[in-house]
Amino acid sequence: MNKKEIIVEKNKKLVTILQDYGFSFADVNKMLRSKDVKVDGNVERENVVIESGSKVTFFYSDDMLGKKYDVVYENADVVIVYKKVGIETSGENGLESVVPNAIAVHRLDRNTEGLVVFAKNTEAEKKLLSAFKGKGVHKFYVAEVVGDFDVKSQIFSAYLAKDDEKSLVKIFDKKKDGTVKIQTKVNTIKHAKESSLVEIELLTGKTHQIRAHLAYLGHPIIGDGKYGKNEDNKKFGMSRQKLACFKMTFEDIKIKGLDGKTLVKKPKWLDF
DSSP: OOEEEEOOOEEEEHHHHHHHHHHHHHHHHHHHTTOOOTTTEEESOOEEEEOOOOEEEEEEHHHHHHEEEEEEEEEEEEEEEEEEETSSSSSSSSGTTTTOEEEEOOOOTTTTTTEEEEEHHHHHHHHHHHHHHHHHHEEEEEEHHHHHHHOOSEEEEEEEETTTTTTTTESSSSOTTOOOEEEEEEEEEOOOEEEEEEEEEEOOTTTTTTHHHHHHOOOHHHHTTTTSOOOHHHHHTSSSSEEEEEEEEOOSOOOOTTTTTTOOOTTTOOOO
């Protein structure tokens, strides 16, 4: 058995804390039943709210966490992986610490799955950072959203402001102090009264842009606990957001093997 101790950074339910670390819902419940989870030294078997600053200790077997990523493409300069849900891009437990020779050049939110590009040397890092900044890399996402959302390659513009204190962003229809303009291109793949499947191209890449913008448009991503509604997530039985970066296209970025290349890897829940 492996042992891990973490300090909780903000108030969260115990199950969510363990799922964020990478465990499945089934394995979390197994750990609780087996008395393999302690909070501040005391065994905890219920899904209680854990306060910021508390120490959570848990014991687990190697097969519980599984693999945090799948390699999609690799050469001497880059490695492109498909990140699983609940994993940070960088940091102590992030992909950058476990993918060999990885240098992060962009990131995905912890609870967004999908393609992540890492440089393997400083020269490639410079080229990739320039490519991402200069729009040499195009990122496409797929999401299932609440409600009937039927649009054809429509660009939605708005203004985004970060609220660092609450760790979220707010969307406005007009420019205000502290806001930046955002553009999100949406194309409906299929739609119905209850939910719709949409493809999103980020024309600007800001923190939580897709999640917040879709919610602002009245179609939050199913399973999004921050920008969605609890009643919707409960109705669909989803505790994780159905959002994935499933496709990337690379223009002339001066890296052999990537110039003009398109990579696609669909999430397991995608059926097209």
